[in-house]
Amino acid sequence: MLKRVILAILACSVLAASGCDTVKPYVKSTKKLYKEYVNVDPSIDLTDPGISDPSINKLAALFAPVDERVEFLLRALSAQDLPPSREWCQSFMDSFPWLSGVAVVTESGAVSFKLPMFTIKQVDYAPLLELENLYKARKMGAYVAASELGAEIMVAKPLFVDNEYKGLLVASFDPGSLAKFSPEPGSLLMFIPGATLWSGDDSGAAQALAQMNWKNLLKSDVAGEQAVGGTRYLWQSRYLAQVRLIYAVSAVTAPAKAAKPEPKPAPAAAPAP
Structure with a gap:
C-alpha cells in the first residue's frame, strides 16, 4: 500500500511539473494520501493504561x-x-x-x-x-x-x-536499610540464590524461594514467576557485580465474585372474586 501511495505522489509531482491542468483535481487527494500514509502525525493515547496486569x-x-x-x-x-x-x-x-x-x-x-x-x-x-x-x-x-x-x-x-x-x-x-525505600517493605522479598537478604513479612516464602534451583532458572530468564505453598510469586533479577540479586512479590489475587442473589418468588395470584 505504501509503495502505491509513493508512486502516486511521484506521478502527480511529474505531471504538476509539466504544467498539466488535469493534475489539479488530484492534488488535494494526493496530499491526503501523503498525510495518512507517509508523513503521519505522531499521537499518544493518554487513555491507554499500559500494562494491565496488577501483579x-x-x-x-x-x-x-x-x-x-x-x-x-x-x-x-x-x-x-x-x-x-x-x-x-x-x-x-x-x-x-x-x-x-x-x-x-x-x-x-x-x-x-x-x-x-x-x-x-x-x-x-x-x-x-x-x-x-x-x-x-x-x-x-x-x-x-x-x-x-x-x-x-x-x-x-x-x-x-x-x-x-x-x-x-x-x-x-x-x-x-535498602528495602525501606520500597512503599511496602513488608511485601517485598530480596534474596540471592541460596540465601535470604530481606524476608519482609513472610520469612518462610523468602527462604523457600531462595533455595530454588536458580542456576537453571536464571540460564534463560531474568524475570518470571514461581509457586510457593499455593501462592504465586513474581520475581525480577539483576546483576550486583557478579552476584544475582532477586526481588519477588506475591501475585495479586483476583477478588471473589459476589454470588448472584436468588430470584424472588413470583407473587401469588389473587383469588377469583
Missing part, C-alpha cells in the same frame, strides 16, 4: 525505588579508579546515607581507612580479595556476608595507580 504493576512499584538506589550506587562506584581521600569517602557516605560504611582496602588486605571507624556489625573483607581476576579485568565484585545481626552486602570497586591494581573501594550495606 506486574505491584512488582514494579515495590522493587523499582529499591533497585534505583542500587543502580545509582554502582554508577557512582564505577566512576572511581584512584584511591579516594577521606573527604571523598565522607561525601560518598553523605550521598548514600543508607550505606553501613565505606572502606579503602589494599591489595594485601590491609584497611587503609574506613567510615565509620567503629560499627556494630563486623565486616570481613577477605572474601572480596579472592575475586582478583575480576578486578584485574576492571570489573566490580560483590560478596554477601552472613552474621547473627543479619546479612551485609559488600560491593568492591578495584583501584589502580599507574594502571596497576592496588586495592579496593568497598561500600557495604544492610539489605533492610
Whole structure:
C-alpha cells in the first residue's frame, strides 16, 4: 500500500511539473494520501493504561525505588579508579546515607581507612580479595556476608595507580536499610540464590524461594514467576557485580465474585372474586 501511495505522489509531482491542468483535481487527494500514509502525525493515547496486569504493576512499584538506589550506587562506584581521600569517602557516605560504611582496602588486605571507624556489625573483607581476576579485568565484585545481626552486602570497586591494581573501594550495606525505600517493605522479598537478604513479612516464602534451583532458572530468564505453598510469586533479577540479586512479590489475587442473589418468588395470584 505504501509503495502505491509513493508512486502516486511521484506521478502527480511529474505531471504538476509539466504544467498539466488535469493534475489539479488530484492534488488535494494526493496530499491526503501523503498525510495518512507517509508523513503521519505522531499521537499518544493518554487513555491507554499500559500494562494491565496488577501483579506486574505491584512488582514494579515495590522493587523499582529499591533497585534505583542500587543502580545509582554502582554508577557512582564505577566512576572511581584512584584511591579516594577521606573527604571523598565522607561525601560518598553523605550521598548514600543508607550505606553501613565505606572502606579503602589494599591489595594485601590491609584497611587503609574506613567510615565509620567503629560499627556494630563486623565486616570481613577477605572474601572480596579472592575475586582478583575480576578486578584485574576492571570489573566490580560483590560478596554477601552472613552474621547473627543479619546479612551485609559488600560491593568492591578495584583501584589502580599507574594502571596497576592496588586495592579496593568497598561500600557495604544492610539489605533492610535498602528495602525501606520500597512503599511496602513488608511485601517485598530480596534474596540471592541460596540465601535470604530481606524476608519482609513472610520469612518462610523468602527462604523457600531462595533455595530454588536458580542456576537453571536464571540460564534463560531474568524475570518470571514461581509457586510457593499455593501462592504465586513474581520475581525480577539483576546483576550486583557478579552476584544475582532477586526481588519477588506475591501475585495479586483476583477478588471473589459476589454470588448472584436468588430470584424472588413470583407473587401469588389473587383469588377469583
